[in-house]
Amino acid sequence: MNVKILLRLRHLDKPLIISLLLLSAMxxxxxxxxxxxxxxxxIRQVFYLFVGFGVMxxxxQLRTQAILVWIPWLYLLGILLLVVMLFIDTSVNGYYAIHTSSYK
Structure with missing residues (x-):
């Protein structure tokens, strides 16, 4: 895809894209x-970068009004996922993972 066509897409900022590409390369x-x-x-990280840039x-390209409609639902989904994490067992072989340390 031609870079000029890509940057002409709606709501893309050339300095932002260049900064993100440089930070990703570093x-x-x-x-x-x-x-x-x-x-x-x-290679796995490059795949994740391509997926992330594709999502971005x-x-x-979405209109701001379309995004604003989804914000409350996405917020509730995030809260729900945090509550679900309270009930998921995080122990492995009897040890509980707390940060980088393990306790039995």
């Missing part, structure tokens, strides 16, 4: 360095 470089040069980890481009 993050991928840091991830590759921190993961002992395991390419599988970086899709949502940028």
């Amino acid at each position: 993050g991928l470089i840091i991830l590759y360095s921190a993961s002992n040069q395991h390419i599988d980890t970086m 481009l899709t949502l940028a």
